Amino acid sequence: xxxxxxxxxxxxxxxxxxxxxxxxxxxxxxxxxxxxxxxxxxxxxxxxxxxxxxxxxxxxxxxxxxxxxxxxxxxxxxxxxxxxxxxxxxxxxxxxxxxxxxxxxxxxxxxxxxxxxxxxxxxxxxxxxxxxxxxxxxxxxxxxxxxxxxxxxxxxxxxxxxxxxxxxxxxxxxxxxxxxxxxxxxxxxxxxxxxxxxxxxxxxxxxxxxxxxxxxxxxxxxxxxxxxxxxxxxxxxxxxxxxxxxxxxxxxxxxxxxxxxxxxxxxxxxxxxxxxxxxxxxxxxxxxxxxxxxxxxxxxxxxxxxxxxxxxxxxxxxxxxxxxxxxxxxxxxxxxxxxxxxxxxxxxxxxxxxxxxxxxxxxxxxxxxxxxxxxxxxxxxxxxxxxxxxxxxxxxx
Amino acid sequence: xxxxxxxxxxxxxxxxxxxxxxxxxxxxxxxxxxxxxxxxxxxxxxxxxxxxxxxxxxxxxxxxxxxxxxxxxxxxxxxxxxxxxxxxxxxxxxxxxxxxxxxxxxxxxxxxxxxxxxxxxxxxxxxxxxxxxxxxxxxxxxxxxxxxxxxxxxxxxxxxxxxxxxxxxxxxxxxxxxxxxxxxxxxxxxxxxxxxxxxxxxxxxxxxxxxxxxxxxxxxxxxxxxxxxxxxxxxxxxxxxxxxxxxxxxxxxxxxxxxxxxxxxxxxxxxxxxxxxxxxxxxxxxxxxxxxxxxxxxxxxxxxxxxxxxxxxxxxxxxxxxxxxxxxxxxxxxxxxxxxxxxxxxxxxxxxxxxxxxxxxxxxxxxxxxxxxxxxxxxxxxxxxxxxxxxxxxxxx
Numbered sequence: 001x002x003x004x005x006x007x008x009x010x011x012x013x014x015x016x017x018x019x020x021x022x023x024x025x026x027x028x029x030x031x032x033x034x035x036x037x038x039x040x041x042x043x044x045x046x047x048x049x050x051x052x053x054x055x056x057x058x059x060x061x062x063x064x065x066x067x068x069x070x071x072x073x074x075x076x077x078x079x080x081x082x083x084x085x086x087x088x089x090x091x092x093x094x095x096x097x098x099x100x101x102x103x104x105x106x107x108x109x110x111x112x113x114x115x116x117x118x119x120x121x122x123x124x125x126x127x128x129x130x131x132x133x134x135x136x137x138x139x140x141x142x143x144x145x146x147x148x149x150x151x152x153x154x155x156x157x158x159x160x161x162x163x164x165x166x167x168x169x170x171x172x173x174x175x176x177x178x179x180x181x182x183x184x185x186x187x188x189x190x191x192x193x194x195x196x197x198x199x200x201x202x203x204x205x206x207x208x209x210x211x212x213x214x215x216x217x218x219x220x221x222x223x224x225x226x227x228x229x230x231x232x233x234x235x236x237x238x239x240x241x242x243x244x245x246x247x248x249x250x251x252x253x254x255x256x257x258x259x260x261x262x263x264x265x266x267x268x269x270x271x272x273x274x275x276x277x278x279x280x281x282x283x284x285x286x287x288x289x290x291x292x293x294x295x296x297x298x299x300x301x302x303x304x305x306x307x308x309x310x311x312x313x314x315x316x317x318x319x320x321x322x323x324x325x326x327x328x329x330x331x332x333x334x335x336x337x338x339x340x341x342x343x344x345x346x347x348x349x350x351x352x353x354x355x356x357x358x359x360x361x362x363x364x365x366x367x368x369x370x371x372x373x374x375x376x377x378x379x380x381x382x383x384x385x386x387x388x389x390x391x392x393x394x395x396x397x
Numbered sequence: 398x399x400x401x402x403x404x405x406x407x408x409x410x411x412x413x414x415x416x417x418x419x420x421x422x423x424x425x426x427x428x429x430x431x432x433x434x435x436x437x438x439x440x441x442x443x444x445x446x447x448x449x450x451x452x453x454x455x456x457x458x459x460x461x462x463x464x465x466x467x468x469x470x471x472x473x474x475x476x477x478x479x480x481x482x483x484x485x486x487x488x489x490x491x492x493x494x495x496x497x498x499x500x501x502x503x504x505x506x507x508x509x510x511x512x513x514x515x516x517x518x519x520x521x522x523x524x525x526x527x528x529x530x531x532x533x534x535x536x537x538x539x540x541x542x543x544x545x546x547x548x549x550x551x552x553x554x555x556x557x558x559x560x561x562x563x564x565x566x567x568x569x570x571x572x573x574x575x576x577x578x579x580x581x582x583x584x585x586x587x588x589x590x591x592x593x594x595x596x597x598x599x600x601x602x603x604x605x606x607x608x609x610x611x612x613x614x615x616x617x618x619x620x621x622x623x624x625x626x627x628x629x630x631x632x633x634x635x636x637x638x639x640x641x642x643x644x645x646x647x648x649x650x651x652x653x654x655x656x657x658x659x660x661x662x663x664x665x666x667x668x669x670x671x672x673x674x675x676x677x678x679x680x681x682x683x684x685x686x687x688x689x690x691x692x693x694x695x696x697x698x699x700x701x702x703x704x705x706x707x708x709x710x711x712x713x714x715x716x717x718x719x720x721x722x723x724x725x726x727x728x729x730x731x732x733x734x735x736x737x738x739x740x741x742x743x744x745x746x747x748x749x750x751x752x753x754x755x756x757x758x759x760x761x762x763x764x765x766x767x768x769x770x771x772x773x774x775x776x777x778x779x780x781x782x783x784x785x786x787x788x789x790x791x792x793x794x
Contacts (some may be wrong), residue, residue: 057723058716059743088709089794090742123709124743229712299788306789312485312520319454326454343488344455346521385782391696392703 007097012258016147019113019172019197020239021045022033025142026153027286029135031083031121031128037136039153041176041193042143046229047237048208051077051116052213054230060202061086061093061127062117065101066231079104079191080118080154081132087228088124096127107140118191118231120156120178147176147195148270154178154191157390162262168251171198171240175244175255179263192217192259192287199238208249209234216256218263220293220379226298264379265361269386270306274379278367282325282373289324290376293317294365301383304363309354311340318367336360409655411704413544413560416569416594417636418442423550424541426532428480428525435532436550438475438573438590439505439540444634446472447603448513449610453626458483458490458524459514462498464630469510470599472632475585475590476501477515477551478529484625485521493524500530504537515628517553517575517587544573544592547680551575551588554787565648568595568637572652576660589614589656591630595645596635605646606631613653616688617661617776662758666783668702669777674763675679678771680721688775690714691762698780701760706751708737715764727767733757 003215018024026039051070053063069075077101079100086093097119101112108115152160165174177192200208211234236254265273276294281287292298297317303310314333318326328344336357340347357363414521415421423436448467465650466472476497483490494516498509505512520728548558551675562571597605610629640789662670673692691697694714700707711730715723725741733754737744754760765778 056713056716057718057721058712058725058728062671085709088712088738088741088743091742122707123713124738125709147694165696186782228709228716289410298784302785302788305785310519312482312522312625315455315485317521319456319625320452321454322452324454328455331455341485341521343487344485346485385787387695387701387787388702388780388782391699 011166013165013167016165016174017172018145018147018165018174018197019237019238021197022174023143023145024143024147024150025139026133026149027142030131031081031351033258036095036153037082038132039080039150039231040104040139040143041150041195042274043076043195043235043237045237045239046074046076046114047233047235048200048205049116049201049233049290050071050202050209051208051233053232054227056223056228056230057183058088058228060119060229061089061097062119063231064094065097066116069116070233071314074114075233076110076117077108077114078118078189078233079136080120082154082156083121084119084125084127085123085229086119086127089126093127096129099129100132103136104349107136111130116233118154118229120154120190120229122140122165123228147174151176151178157268160182162259162266164259164262166251166255168198168248171196171242171243171248173198173251173255175259176334177259177263179266190219190227190229190231193378194234194252196234196236197238197240198236199241200245205234205236208252211249212253212256215253215377216260219377220260222311236295258324264381267386268386268390270381271384272382273362274301274304274381275362275364276378276380277364278376279366279368280372281369282372282374283374284376285374286321286324287374288375290318290367290369291376293321294367295378295380298383300365302379304358305382305384307355307358309351309358309385311335311354312346314341314365314367315344325371326369327371331367332370333365333367336364408563409652410562410564413562413571414569414635414658415542415562415571416592418594418634419545419571420540420542420545422536422541423546424532424536424539426477427528430633433550434479436477436547436647437501437533437540438547438592439535440473440592440634441631442634442636443471443473443511443596444632445470445598445602446630446632447606448628449607450629451624453625453627455485455625457516457626458486458494459516460626460628461495463489463513466513467509467630469637471511471765472513472630473507473511474501474505475513475515475630477517477588479553480518481516481522481524481549482518482520482626483516486523490524493526496526497529500533504533504535514628515551515588515626517551517626520625525616525694540576544571548573548575548740554665555585556663559656559663561652561656562650563648565595565645566640568593568640568645570595570652571650571657574656574660576663587624587626587628591629591631591649593631594635594637595632595633595640596638597633597642597645601642602631602633602663605649608646609650609653612650612774613657616774617657640660657776661778663785664778666781667778668781669779670759671698671701671778672759672761673775673777674761675773676763676765677769678766678773679769681773682771683718683721684771684773685716685775687764687766690718690776691764692777695780698777699761701755702779702781704752704755706748706755708732708751709743711738711762711764712741723766724768728764730762730764730766733761
């Protein structure tokens, strides 16, 4: 990874493990034909917790319930189903989400207000709650220590399960997440669960989580569409005792960035990871707008997909940020460190070099605006026929 | 066309014709291998003129020159080339644009400040000005009365030439335009030329043009990307005398909307025209934001492409307008008049009906927000593999 990107230095475990006291299980309960569609993540003891949710005006029923649940600041478990998102389902949908929490709590011997519920899948279809209520019975016996089992259970169009872990002193942080479309621009991952055995209270977790999310999941965009189900939650059960807060915050941020890159790279139909850095903007806010404009531009995304050296599109994408301070004469741009634009003009270069660099698995686009000190990063992917295929028949498949 | 859309009632000529005194010519001058790549539009006498241009911060050299030229309020001709857009080419690019105006003026026996220059094509490549200077010589002899000849000359990825004409009293209005990617959100068409023999002064033309563009070209989006070359110009040579201004304004608006629909339907790779109506928003401004969010959503565009009844995506696209006033309980939506959402919930319906209506050539998506009296329309197209194909190798093809 390029050292200019914030995930560069974290040391992740070769194989992801859970922190002390966390386990998970997943199984098929009949929502999908055969794939795992119901997942439990548990802590052996109550864990301090914090969460951030989608800003979409049509939040799913689990989000409505989750905002209420997380106020308690304490969780024992997360229950998540795939295939049906329980969104746009009215008061009955919220009742179904509550029943899902009650069913998980009964199975685990805790109370429903300690269970966070997630659902992901098609919008506007009633949740088959009876299948979930029946299906969760006996799942305690399946609980085990491999986070990949839970990661697999929450997949929708993801092509692979996603989990990471890293150490902070004696403690461990573990990330389990799924993508991979309808991702932007606030809470970019639909479901991202973070577990740690560090001892941190709910208020501290909330602050650290919001900080980590702002530079990672909130900088990710697959397709400009914002899910109605986005959820990022952190649980800290304290079994490893206290940790250095600054060190914890740094590893938390790095893991969120790394997971963001993993999600972007596995965006629907994606073949490349695109990382955008904007420097010398008037403000961080304007840098963020420009970075998002670049990472979301269909013409940039298809240029990267085709490894086509049509680099003038970078200027187009910067220039369409109408309300930002842009001075063509001070604007420069590079691709994987190879400068292609200076003073607002496309440089003369060997097309073959740019074709080669645009063909890499990770494409770093850097734009320097020369008008201030604002910086921002954004993460995305190329736009391919695979995206069209997956989304032209998602409901029906 | 649906009567709820503003182009419904205008009477367009079966075959487009020019107003009195306008002619055009186009030929191949070697920018492309064989296709027509240089086009002239002329008026026999000086015409009052007005124009609006892209808001992109990196306007092409022809835009920089055009803003200067249009201040005179009078034009005799437009010269346009395709293949190379003369954007991001610095001061030499502006010199090339000036030389292009001088060459056309010399050929036509007028002055360069009466010639508007347009270039469309790849960004960041030097304009082959000598080919244009040599190629324009003798074009006066080719001038003729079929606007389709000029429409063909300005095509890039358009699949067909685009011209329209309509009568206003004794006068005629003729629209010649090209699309079809990098279109949004201000000055949606890259090049749109409007000719009339009505007698109207430059200030009046400017006012009427801005009014007409706001509800048409500025409501069009193919891919959220804003061209650096967008130009919409109107020339009025007065040979038909005065007209009723209100009648003229109405036909001008209707023709701009119709041309917008034609451009949207021929968006890169498009197979369907999508028209969005938003009603009962808090304000027209918020209605416009919501309409653009719907028409730009990749998940809506792919849903229409696949005729997949995943209508919950309509709520997702409304709900991601974070700063707009949205009340789920008062939100409803319909597709070609068939209601699919009420009170923020997806209705139960026969999927086959929605599949059928989403399969039509024109798909009208209507959302009613129930929070005010603001309305807006937006125009777009579906997202297909054809878009990917065209844009993953545009530079190289």
